[in-house]
Amino acid sequence: MTLETKLKVIDFNLYYGNFQALNNITLDIPENRITAIIGPSGCGKSTFVRSINRMNDLIPSVRTHGEMYMDEENLFDINVVDLRRRVGMVFQRPNPFPKSVYDNVAYGPRMHGIKNTSDLNDIVERSLRAAALWDEVKDDLNKSGLALSGGAQQRLCIARALAVEPEMILMDEPASALDPLATLHIEELMQTLKENYTIVIVTHNMQQAARSSDFTAFFHMGEDRAGYLVEYGPTEEIFTNPRQKLTEEYISGRFG
Numbered sequence: 001m002t003l004e005t006k007l008k009v010i011d012f013n014l015y016y017g018n019f020q021a022l023n024n025i026t027l028d029i030p031e032n033r034i035t036a037i038i039g040p041s042g043c044g045k046s047t048f049v050r051s052i053n054r055m056n057d058l059i060p061s062v063r064t065h066g067e068m069y070m071d072e073e074n075l076f077d078i079n080v081v082d083l084r085r086r087v088g089m090v091f092q093r094p095n096p097f098p099k100s101v102y103d104n105v106a107y108g109p110r111m112h113g114i115k116n117t118s119d120l121n122d123i124v125e126r127s128l129r130a131a132a133l134w135d136e137v138k139d140d141l142n143k144s145g146l147a148l149s150g151g152a153q154q155r156l157c158i159a160r161a162l163a164v165e166p167e168m169i170l171m172d173e174p175a176s177a178l179d180p181l182a183t184l185h186i187e188e189l190m191q192t193l194k195e196n197y198t199i200v201i202v203t204h205n206m207q208q209a210a211r212s213s214d215f216t217a218f219f220h221m222g223e224d225r226a227g228y229l230v231e232y233g234p235t236e237e238i239f240t241n242p243r244q245k246l247t248e249e250y251i252s253g254r255f256g
């Protein structure tokens, strides 16, 4: 089966002021697959994923050059509000709004102008089901999102991201604040989500990347500390037969 490219990145560079954080990143992220970004602390993993939905635009010192195309559309030509709807993001620490479970999920659709209660009810149920949270919360959708367990809060944040029907979901260390069981839930959930979405996950946890991703990109930083892509390929190859010595050293835990 041939894979479609969802996101094409060509020679992408990013600077925080004078400091270069990303150096000539080129890679194709396939549609309906999970791509893991791994690498030592500070190599630019978060910076890279935050570039995909242009979160870095919020930082005044940031400058970028290079190209990104989503479905062949220049990412930098897309209106940021539309882009953030099309590219959802889930962060390291679950960050539900201090609102009810229902209002957390309905927030995005309401912002996009959906007011009809039965439409919102449908979206909330569909999103919570897709995030494997519906059964736990369906009897009390008015409960505060903050009253859920950490793992359930993270699934609520995933439901909130799904509610606006994104095409891609960026996950920056989504399970690092969770216990092993909640982590497993998130990993299982990712496997069902990839049927409909393209997922990019940043993880420090190499077992997690090996278990749950289809493709792995290994980032490292040069002597100037700019992050670059060392090796990218099918996860199985990266973990069993890496082409670069540096990759082998990293995945076998010799540094990082």
Ligand SMILES: Nc1ncnc2c1ncn2[C@@H]1O[C@H](COP(=O)(O)OP(=O)(O)OP(=O)(O)O)[C@@H](O)[C@H]1O
Pocket: 016, 019, 021, 039, 040, 041, 042, 043, 044, 045, 046, 047, 048, 059, 225
């Ligand atoms: N807002 C910012 N202003 C200036 N420098 C920044 C900013 N954010 C990140 N950096 C720097 O850019 C580099 C890459 O940071 P980034 O957080 O992307 O790395 P990372 O690989 O995700 O690290 P970690 O695994 O520790 O989260 C680091 O040297 C970091 O200090």
